[in-house]
Amino acid sequence: DREACKRLCEARTDCVGVEFEASSGVCLLQAGQVRYTRLAPGSECLGLSRSRGLGPLGGVGGGEGEGHDMEVFVMLPLDAVSSDGRVADPTGLPQSLDAMKWAGIDGFMVDVWWGLTEVRPKVYNFSAYRQLFEMARERGWKVQAVASFHQCGGNVGDSCDIPLPEFVRSVDNIWYKDAQGEEDREYVSLFADDIDVGGRTPIDMYRDWLDAFAAEFSTDLGGLISEIMVGMGPCGELRYPSYRLSHWQFCGHGQFQAFDDHALANLSAAAESARHPEWSEPPGLAITGTYNSRPHETEFFSSGFQSDHGKFFLEWYSSALKAHGARVLAEAREALAGRARISGKVAGIHWWYDSDSHAAEVTAGYYNANSHDAYDEIAQLFAAQGAALDFTCLEMRNSEQPMECRSNPEELVQQVITAAEAHGVHFGGENALPRFDQGAYNEILHYQDHLNSLTYLRLSHQLTQSGNLALFKNFVSALHWTGASPP
Numbered sequence: 355d356r357e358a359c360k361r362l363c364e365a366r367t368d369c370v371g372v373e374f375e376a377s378s379g380v381c382l383l384q385a386g387q388v389r390y391t392r393l394a395p396g397s398e399c400l401g402l403s404r405s406r407g408l409g410p411l412g413g414v415g416g417g418e419g420e421g422h423d424m425e426v427f428v429m430l431p432l433d434a435v436s437s438d439g440r441v442a443d444p445t446g447l448p449q450s451l452d453a454m455k456w457a458g459i460d461g462f463m464v465d466v467w468w469g470l471t472e473v474r475p476k477v478y479n480f481s482a483y484r485q486l487f488e489m490a491r492e493r494g495w496k497v498q499a500v501a502s503f504h505q506c507g508g509n510v511g512d513s514c515d516i517p518l519p520e521f522v523r524s525v526d527n528i529w530y531k532d533a534q535g536e537e538d539r540e541y542v543s544l545f546a547d548d549i550d551v552g553g554r555t556p557i558d559m560y561r562d563w564l565d566a567f568a569a570e571f572s573t574d575l576g577g578l579i580s581e582i583m584v585g586m587g588p589c590g591e592l593r594y595p596s597y598r599l600s601h602w603q604f605c606g607h608g609q610f611q612a613f614d615d616h617a618l619a620n621l622s623a624a625a626e627s628a629r630h631p632e633w634s635e636p637p638g639l640a641i642t643g644t645y646n647s648r649p650h651e652t653e654f655f656s657s658g659f660q661s662d663h664g665k666f667f668l669e670w671y672s673s674a675l676k677a678h679g680a681r682v683l684a685e686a687r688e689a690l691a692g693r694a695r696i697s698g699k700v701a702g703i704h705w706w707y708d709s710d711s712h713a714a715e716v717t718a719g720y721y722n723a724n725s726h727d728a729y730d731e732i733a734q735l736f737a738a739q740g741a742a743l744d745f746t747c748l749e750m751r752n753s754e755q756p757m758e759c760r761s762n763p764e765e766l767v768q769q770v771i772t773a774a775e776a777h778g779v780h781f782g783g784e785n786a787l788p789r790f791d792q793g794a795y796n797e798i799l800h801y802q803d804h805l806n807s808l809t810y811l812r813l814s815h816q817l818t819q820s821g822n823l824a825l826f827k828n829f830v831s832a833l834h835w836t837g838a839s840p841p
Contacts, residue, residue: 424805425460425580426830427498429784429812432465432506433514435482439470444485451489453818457827458834461496461580463809465590468503468563469516475552478566487571487578496580498697498809501567501686503560503585504541518542522559525551530595531614533639538595538611540588544678545616560584560682564689575693583697583744584686591701591746592679592732594671596717597645605705605759606646607655607713612636612671624670633663636671649706649713659711665724672721672728676735683739695742695780700732700770702747702786704755704763733773742780744809745770748801749785749794771804782807788814790822795829808833 436442454462466483473479483499490497505523506516517523518539528546529537542556549555554562564582571579586592596608612621613636622634641653649655658664679698686696706714712722722728736743747763755761767783774781783805785794798808816822 424802424833425496425807426458426833427461427463427496427807427809428454428459428817429809430462430464430486431813433516434464434486435467435470437470437514437516439473439479439482441482441485448489450813450815450818451493453823454813455493455495457823458830459495459810461490461498462813463498463500463583465500465502465506466567467506467516468501468585469505469518472519472559472563472566475519475521475554476562476566478563478570480567480570484570487574491578497578498581498583499567499579500583500590501560501564501585502590503563504588504590505539521552522556527615528556529614530611531617532598532609532611533613533636533642535613536601537614538588538598540595541585543611543614543616544587544674545612545614545620547678547681549616557681557685561685561689564686568689568691568693572693575690579694581695581697581742582686582690583699584682584741586679586682586698587675589699589701591699592675593701593703593718593720594675596719597714602645605648605714605756605761607643607649607652607706608717609639609645610636610642610671610717617674620674621667621670625666628666630663630666633666637664637667649709649711652713655709655711655713659713659716659723668716668721668724668726672716672719672726672731675719676731679732680735680739683736683741687739687741692740696740697742697744697780697782698736699744699746699784700729702745702750702763702766704747704750704766705759705761707762707766708760727769727773729770729773730776733770733777733779736774737777737779742782742806743770743774744782744784746784747786748783748798748808749787749789751793751797767801771801775804780806782809784809785811788812788816790816790825792825795825795832799829799832802833805833 431442433442434447441447451462464483464486466480471478471480471483487497505518506514522542523539528542528549528551529539530541530543531537547555547557551559568575583590588595594611596611597606602608612618621636625631625633637654637658641658642655643652654664659668683696683698690696701718703715703718703720706712710723712720715722715728720728733743745767748767750763752762752764755763771781781804783798783801785798788811817826
């Protein structure tokens with residue numbers, strides 16, 4: 355039991371901490387500081403926050419142990435690999451990583467861009483990423499690799515221009531389209547998942563890429579590469595491109611993206627099946643407004659969303675998104691065959707959260723109105739595929755948001771945490787915007803008992819400045835120290 359595990363440690367002069375997993379009886383003797391943490395519903399662990407570079411000293415009951423289960427990662431710059439497929443800053447990046455080593459992080463996250471790694475169909479080149487991964491190995495870190503099936507450029511914080519592969523982006527009629535008829539070529543429309551594109555469907559392409567990645571890094575999966583985050587929409591998030599920066603400003607509620615030919619055909623079939631062929635068209639601009647409209651200004655988001663037609667459309671729209679997520683995660687699960695954790699990202703759409711229609715969420719595909727719990731439904735599909743859930747906006751406080759936007763990031767985060775825990779889903783978090791202040795760090799620490807990992811956005815020159823770096827180091831130490839005030 356737990357006490358016997360502690361006694362084993364006390365009997366050895368080289369042991370100052372133990373990790374005990376109650377569900378399996380595994381007792382690992384290690385070097386570090388003892389702490390308690392909650393791993394998952396129904397499971398407790400007596401763990402530790404170890405000194406960097408020290409591994410298990412010995413074990414009883416089999417199994418391997420990590421120094422602590424709360425891991426802290428830092429995102430690399432979006433353009434860590436340049437548009438010509440090379441490491442962008444081979445001199446400066448290692449220096450920045452050394453600063454992160456001093457801060458005590460456990461590894462980094464990096465976007466592995468589809469547009470850079472598959473320039474020609476089924477010809478893959480991961481050489482620049484192997485160089486980056488070796489930088490992590492040299493520092494004893496882990497890597498969260500993002501299968502970035504979207505373009506880089508055109509979103510908040512984007513500092514690069516990496517489009518999708520030319521053999522994809524040159525194809526017409528496979529893109530999301532809004533009510534004005536404008537396409538968004540950041541990510542292939544989920545309604546085109548089964549459309550032939552040069553002999554393969556988009557789902558085939560995602561699977562082929564994942565198979566190639568798994569083959570290239572087969573010896574590193576589950577070790578150096580601990581997690582593969584699978585992109586499922588714009589910004590790599592499971593959502594529709596409802597708030598395109600080319601048209602949208604905070605805090606407009608965005609627009610539905612269901613006007614391409616394949617979406618319209620899918621909706622028409624669903625309406626026929628529901629015996630309401632008159633529901634075969636998405637709600638139009640006359641009742642939904644445009645990207646920068648506010649819910650109270652529109653008929654649909656004032657009352658129409660509660661009508662039978664409104665409920666039917668929102669159910670169809672969100673179900674299509676969930677089905678897409680389930681398919682892509684299933685492909686990733688099969689490709690990786692349990693050799694590394696898979697995960698997906700859900701967007702932190704906090705504006706209009708306190709409105710009845712949850713307008714900004716529902717246009718993105720999160721049906722969090724009419725007594726639906728969008729995040730519970732998403733957590734359920736993630737659980738079915740054995741995937742972890744990564745969520746943004748953990749640094750945001752309600753008091754920082756403009757009152758007129760009816761924003762409530764704190765309650766939103768709590769709703770997602772509750773959903774993840776209800777389904778036993780590994781929960782990882784991020785900050786949505788770059789922050790270097792103690793207030794933001796304190797807000798993230800508020801959730802630390804529920805976090806399995808935290809990925810900080812992002813590595814930059816500003817983060818490595820002396821004052822910011824010292825504050826960040828203290829923040830990392832606090833995240834690693836669960837159950838008590840940091841030492």
